[in-house]
Amino acid sequence: MVKTENVLDRRNMSKNRVGIKDVAREAGVSITTVSRALNGYSDVNADTKERILEIVKQLHYVPDQNARSLGGISSTVMALLVSGLYERDDSGNVYATISSMHKVAEEHHCDFIILTTNSEKQNNTSYVDLCRDKAVDGVFMIGLNTSDPYYKELMNSEIPCVVAEWVQSGQNTCGVSVDNRRAAKEAVEHLLSLGHTRIAMINGKASAEVSAYRRSGYEQALREAGIEPDPSWIYDGRYLEEEAAQKTRQLLSEHPDVTGIFCASDVMAIGVIKALNAAGRSVPEDVSVVGFDDIPLAAYVNGGLTTVRQSFYEIGLRGAEALYQMITRGKEYKHIDVPYEFVVRHTTDVPRRGR
Amino acid sequence: MVKTENVLDRRNMSKNRVGIKDVAREAGVSITTVSRALNGYSDVNADTKERILEIVKQLHYVPDQNARSLGGISSTVMALLVSGLYERDDSGNVYATISSMHKVAEEHHCDFIILTTNSEKQNNTSYVDLCRDKAVDGVFMIGLNTSDPYYKELMNSEIPCVVAEWVQSGQNTCGVSVDNRRAAKEAVEHLLSLGHTRIAMINGKASAEVSAYRRSGYEQALREAGIEPDPSWIYDGRYLEEEAAQKTRQLLSEHPDVTGIFCASDVMAIGVIKALNAAGRSVPEDVSVVGFDDIPLAAYVNGGLTTVRQSFYEIGLRGAEALYQMITRGKEYKHIDVPYEFVVRHTTDVPRRGR
DNA sequence: TTGAAAGCGCTAACAC
DNA sequence: GTGTTAGCGCTTTCAA
Numbered sequence: 197m198v199k200t201e202n203v204l205d206r207r208n209m210s211k212n213r214v215g216i217k218d219v220a221r222e223a224g225v226s227i228t229t230v231s232r233a234l235n236g237y238s239d240v241n242a243d244t245k246e247r248i249l250e251i252v253k254q255l256h257y258v259p260d261q262n263a264r265s266l267g268g269i270s271s272t273v274m275a276l277l278v279s280g281l282y283e284r285d286d287s288g289n290v291y292a293t294i295s296s297m298h299k300v301a302e303e304h305h306c307d308f309i310i311l312t313t314n315s316e317k318q319n320n321t322s323y324v325d326l327c328r329d330k331a332v333d334g335v336f337m338i339g340l341n342t343s344d345p346y347y348k349e350l351m352n353s354e355i356p357c358v359v360a361e362w363v364q365s366g367q368n369t370c371g372v373s374v375d376n377r378r379a380a381k382e383a384v385e386h387l388l389s390l391g392h393t394r395i396a397m398i399n400g401k402a403s404a405e406v407s408a409y410r411r412s413g414y415e416q417a418l419r420e421a422g423i424e425p426d427p428s429w430i431y432d433g434r435y436l437e438e439e440a441a442q443k444t445r446q447l448l449s450e451h452p453d454v455t456g457i458f459c460a461s462d463v464m465a466i467g468v469i470k471a472l473n474a475a476g477r478s479v480p481e482d483v484s485v486v487g488f489d490d491i492p493l494a495a496y497v498n499g500g501l502t503t504v505r506q507s508f509y510e511i512g513l514r515g516a517e518a519l520y521q522m523i524t525r526g527k528e529y530k531h532i533d534v535p536y537e538f539v540v541r542h543t544t545d546v547p548r549r550g551r
Numbered sequence: 552m553v554k555t556e557n558v559l560d561r562r563n564m565s566k567n568r569v570g571i572k573d574v575a576r577e578a579g580v581s582i583t584t585v586s587r588a589l590n591g592y593s594d595v596n597a598d599t600k601e602r603i604l605e606i607v608k609q610l611h612y613v614p615d616q617n618a619r620s621l622g623g624i625s626s627t628v629m630a631l632l633v634s635g636l637y638e639r640d641d642s643g644n645v646y647a648t649i650s651s652m653h654k655v656a657e658e659h660h661c662d663f664i665i666l667t668t669n670s671e672k673q674n675n676t677s678y679v680d681l682c683r684d685k686a687v688d689g690v691f692m693i694g695l696n697t698s699d700p701y702y703k704e705l706m707n708s709e710i711p712c713v714v715a716e717w718v719q720s721g722q723n724t725c726g727v728s729v730d731n732r733r734a735a736k737e738a739v740e741h742l743l744s745l746g747h748t749r750i751a752m753i754n755g756k757a758s759a760e761v762s763a764y765r766r767s768g769y770e771q772a773l774r775e776a777g778i779e780p781d782p783s784w785i786y787d788g789r790y791l792e793e794e795a796a797q798k799t800r801q802l803l804s805e806h807p808d809v810t811g812i813f814c815a816s817d818v819m820a821i822g823v824i825k826a827l828n829a830a831g832r833s834v835p836e837d838v839s840v841v842g843f844d845d846i847p848l849a850a851y852v853n854g855g856l857t858t859v860r861q862s863f864y865e866i867g868l869r870g871a872e873a874l875y876q877m878i879t880r881g882k883e884y885k886h887i888d889v890p891y892e893f894v895v896r897h898t899t900d901v902p903r904r905g906r
Numbered sequence: 907t908t909g910a911a912a913g914c915g916c917t918a919a920c921a922c
Numbered sequence: 923g924t925g926t927t928a929g930c931g932c933t934t935t936c937a938a
Contacts, residue, residue: 215915226925231917241923258684262620263915266930281650282864291646295636298665309664310653329613496851509637570931581909586933596907618931621914 214255222251234259235269272523273307274300274516275332277323277350279340281312285463286339288491289508293338293360296512304520311335323350334523336360336515342403356522358515360508361406363531368522370529372515374506374536376406380413382538383486383504384458388421390546392456392484396447398468400435400460410460410488429454433464440464444471455483455547462487462494462503469498469543480545490539500541510534569610577606589614590624627878628662629655629871630687632678632705634695636667640818641694643846644863648693648715651867659875666690678705689878691715691870697758711877713870715863716761718886723877725884727870729861729891731761735768737893738841738859739813743776745901747811747839751802753823755790755815765815765843784809788819795822796829803830810838810902817842817849817858824853824898835900845894855896865889 220227225244233240233248251257265271276297278290294310301308311326323346327335334356340347351357351369362371387395397414400407415425431447433440440459444467447454459465465487469479477483479498487494490505511534521527575582580599588595588603606612616626631652633645649665656663666681678701682690689711695702706712706724717726742750752769755762770780786802788795795814799822802809814820820842824834832838834853842849845860866889876882 217915227916228918228926229924232924235917239923244923256680256683258680260621260915261684261686262617263930264917265617266615266621266932267915267917268930269917281653282647287646287650288642291642291649292637294646294649294665295642298636298667302667307664309662310649312653312657325611325613328611329616331616493848493851496848572931582932583909583911583934584907587908590933594907599907615931618914619933621916622931622933623914624933 213260214257216257216259219248219251219255219257222255223248271306272304272333272520273309273331274519274523275309275311275327275330275335277311277313277326277335277337277340279313281310284339290338292508293336293512296509297336297516300513300516300520304524306333306520322346324353324355327353327355334358334519336512336519337362342405356519358519358522358532360511360515361404363405363409365530368528370518370522370531371405372511372518372532372534373406374504374511374534376409377413377416379488379504379506379536379538380410380458380460381417382413383488384414384417385421386502386538386540386544387456387458387484387486388417390456390484390544392547393421393423394429394451394454395456395458396429396431396451396454398431398433398440398443398447398457398459398464400464401432404435407460414458433459433461433467435461435464437463437467437470440467441471441474442467444468445475448472448475448477456544457483457485459485459487462489462491462497462501465501465503465543466493466497469501479543481548484544484547486544490537495541498543500543502541502544503539505537505539506534568615569612571612571614574603574606574610574612577610578603625686626661627659627688627875628664628686629874629878630664630666630682630685630690632666632668632681632690632692632695634668636665639694645693647863648691648867651864652691652871655868655871655875659879661688661875677701679708679710682708682710689713689874691867691874692717697760711874713874713877713887715866715870716759718760718764720885723883725873725877725886727866727873727887727889728761729859729866729889731764732768732771734843734859734861734891734893735765735813735815736772737768738843739769739772740776741857741893741895741899742811742813742839742841743772745811745839745899747902748776748778749784749806749809750811750813751784751786751806751809753786753788753795753798753802753812753814753819755819756787759790762815769813788814788816788822790816790819792818792822792825795819796826797822799823799826800830803827803832811899812838812840814840814842817844817846817852817856820856820858820898821848821852824856834898836903839899839902841899845892850896853898855898857896857899858894860892860894861889 216227216230220230230248233245276293284290298308309330336358338360357369359371361373363373365371384395399411418425429451431443433443457468459468465485468485472479472483479485487501487503490503494501494503514532514534518529518532571582571585575585584595585603588600631648639645653663664685691713693715712724714726716728718728720726739750754766773780784806786798788798812823814823820840823840827834827838834840842856842858845858849856849858869887869889873884873887
């Protein structure tokens, strides 16, 4: 590490920070007693303790966290590891995760930091080193690419990890997500119950584990309805709006008789609807569309998008709590299941053959 | 502070963390030399230094930040102070601020933490104490209520503050925002140039400083066009969608001949448009509407909302950089002006009297 | 160019 | 109950 010129000596800047010894002097006791009083030890005279607390308040004394850590009391630190903090189209998810993690961290009086990687760093620094550097005790991972080699390293390390949108779990590691298979199944069953039979799926990129589960749910629903799923009805929209629109055009030419489309994300559903409209098909009159996520925009799209609502705030909340338990109590979890909700709005209706 | 039961001794948990002495032993030098080599002192033999660096890498040694701070090298920490991290309707702004601050903090190798307050804490803890507790060197404030007493205390403290959406500045304090007056003026001038003369304004709550500037811009544009602004044409929508809708109904009954509405936020513009539509007026045929902010939703509302785009990412970027300069170089700023952009979409058009 | 030794502010054995 | 003392892992005088 190079000596950065911006390092000022804070001791000289901050005129006379009040320390434990000031409190001790003022209270006429030793610093040890102050320390014990502050840390809730029982072997301190009630009066003494009260007096000390009074002085602490008076002097606005706040213990130096660094010194505390060094001394022995170390506060646990939870980190959120996210790739490309800014350049994200799912900023809502990240925000929800940040705020929920922050809440949990605060409740448990532990520190919370955000770790982020960008394309440059991505290949240079291992996440494990990153964590060690920041003295991280546990990591919540979100939106990381499964193909990232460092990803696995971190998950296999001794550092507890909770991974959003993940199902596998292992030593010190667990996934947290909604039941993607069941949710997808429910979405398709909704279409089925409306009378649709020619249902396509615009899935996300295969590298995302959840994609496989959503596909599986789609297929299962079809099968249970006596329809053999046909891979040619499944397209990869890579979770991108434009890509989904593109695939919809392809779908329309390959299977013009489609009446229902299940999308693995709302963003893709928006692209699908745009492409549908551009091709002269209206939603839901000609084609019904259901999305996944329930992003804020969803309520406004086409009069309201029928979709699967999953709350990243909830995912963050439960994930972070689990992470804390893993760190402090060595608990182990297989997988944390977060409830979802199927929201019927105005992009799904009975198929109107006649048109 | 009460002793929390979750405190485990990390020294015992983490088996043999590698310390500076390990490096020293391995390199056959004293810890002093290692320290100097790592901190870029010039008085270390090049060979020695190289050998040490090599071993550091080999051993995956990372210096303990706590110990460093205690020792003397303290890294600066910037904080984002935001009220109610989760319960916000402008989560996009907060996210943009978080990511931009994180970026700046990373560039300058300083720590970044998020401070948040909720209704309970709000009245108990002074922000200054909060900052001292976390050893914060500078604060970026966003979305705090001006009427908050602790707010002023922090701004008057010796801790450098940068305040988003703020114009005043003082010792150790500066605001960062777009030129709200000019932007509002431009928005209204757009309406004027289209031929509108009966232009109302749905403003935000007066406690927000920016509201006054936006109003001032509105009035100035009108005046320069020879129209004397009439306070009865200005409503307070409190930056809430529903409130804005409510005020629009009132506006419609009090000034049924209105043809243009300037809103101090997109969220309010959405409420306005809904109310307009509900009252049988279409946008922009009967009434033109312009918003402020350019939230993601704006592009989808009514075929695209005409609005003033302000980038909170940019605000965060510039604000954080300024904060860093204030902290480390004692620089002073009067106000940081961030560019905005007027975006014409489909909610404004020439007034069609005939209707 | 290097090392020994003295802290940084606090906690925690161990005595009193 | 309370004080004494020895570190925590590092930086930094001050000598060598």
